[in-house]
Amino acid sequence: MTVLQLGDISVQRIVEHEIPVYHPSEFFDEATPEAVEPHREWLEPKALCPQTGRMVMPVLSYLVRTRHHCILIDTCVGCHKSYSDPPEWHQPHNEAWLNNLVAAGVQPEDIDYVFCTHLHSDHCGWNTRLVDGRWIPTFPNAKYVIARNEFQATASENGLYFIENVQPILEAKQVVLVDMDYALDDEIWLEPTPGHTVGHVAVHLKSGSHRAAMCGDLMHTPLQLAEPGWSPTFEYDMALSTNTRKTFLDAHCETDTVVLTSHFPSPSVGHIVSRGNSYDFTYV
Numbered sequence: 001m002t003v004l005q006l007g008d009i010s011v012q013r014i015v016e017h018e019i020p021v022y023h024p025s026e027f028f029d030e031a032t033p034e035a036v037e038p039h040r041e042w043l044e045p046k047a048l049c050p051q052t053g054r055m056v057m058p059v060l061s062y063l064v065r066t067r068h069h070c071i072l073i074d075t076c077v078g079c080h081k082s083y084s085d086p087p088e089w090h091q092p093h094n095e096a097w098l099n100n101l102v103a104a105g106v107q108p109e110d111i112d113y114v115f116c117t118h119l120h121s122d123h124c125g126w127n128t129r130l131v132d133g134r135w136i137p138t139f140p141n142a143k144y145v146i147a148r149n150e151f152q153a154t155a156s157e158n159g160l161y162f163i164e165n166v167q168p169i170l171e172a173k174q175v176v177l178v179d180m181d182y183a184l185d186d187e188i189w190l191e192p193t194p195g196h197t198v199g200h201v202a203v204h205l206k207s208g209s210h211r212a213a214m215c216g217d218l219m220h221t222p223l224q225l226a227e228p229g230w231s232p233t234f235e236y237d238m239a240l241s242t243n244t245r246k247t248f249l250d251a252h253c254e255t256d257t258v259v260l261t262s263h264f265p266s267p268s269v270g271h272i273v274s275r276g277n278s279y280d281f282t283y284v
């Protein structure tokens with residue numbers, strides 16, 4: 001996918017990197033070698049690296065241009081950040097993502113809104129950048145839209161993600177705290193999808209009869225379409241995560257909704273289809 005046109009809305013991936021990261025067993029209690037084996041044939045090599053057995057998981061943002069606004073959904077790992085898990089994702093001097101944004105024809109000052117599906121390290125890193133030893137907002141003219149309960153939970157932990165990625169945009173008065181079902185207008189709105197984190201949201205786009213949904217981390221790998229009951233062990237609430245994922249999959253299965261994923265392998269975007277008692281993904 002280069003640019004996906006949805007009526008008057010255009011959507012473009014801005015990729016930070018795409019590499020094999022985790023073994024399925026590091027993510028899911030259920031992912032024993034025996035349980036993964038039947039899926040290897042359709043997952044390899046695109047979604048599961050045959051050499052390492054690790055899941056190929058890009059880190060990416062979506063650049064959304066409507067008639068009125070220039071919007072980013074999520075901002076990847078970022079540059080110079082102190083956190084380091086997993087180490088493969090944290091390449092402290094890699095500005096490839098910012099270069100890719102500029103190559104898409106957008107300067108940081110052009111961004112009107114940044115929507116954060118949640119505040120994990122790989123989704124809000126480029127919220128800020130380091131200039132002369134100080135963290136400043138990467139997008140000086142943007143409002144950063146964050147679900148209020150997601151913000152509160154992250155603020156109360158006061159960890160590195162918050163200090164480096166959120167505190168500086170808060171001090172710059174660029175944060176807009178919203179309810180989990182906030183609507184910017186009739187073209188872009190949030191859907192509460194808690195489970196991965198307490199305030200995790202999906203971002204919906206609509207123009208005429210065209211629809212898309214950026215699902216954030218309510219699922220991480222196409223393996224979860226075949227095994228929708230598998231939730232990562234690090235979820236805020238594993239049972240809630242499973243419930244949210246199944247509800248989302250049922251709602252968009254065999255529909256025209258284009259699902260924009262966070263970590264499915266390139267091209268990362270497609271439709272959810274039914275496959276027996278579970279689901280599959282047809283890439284656009």
Ligand SMILES: [Zn+2]
Nearest residue numbers: 120122217262
């Ligand atoms: Zn993620």
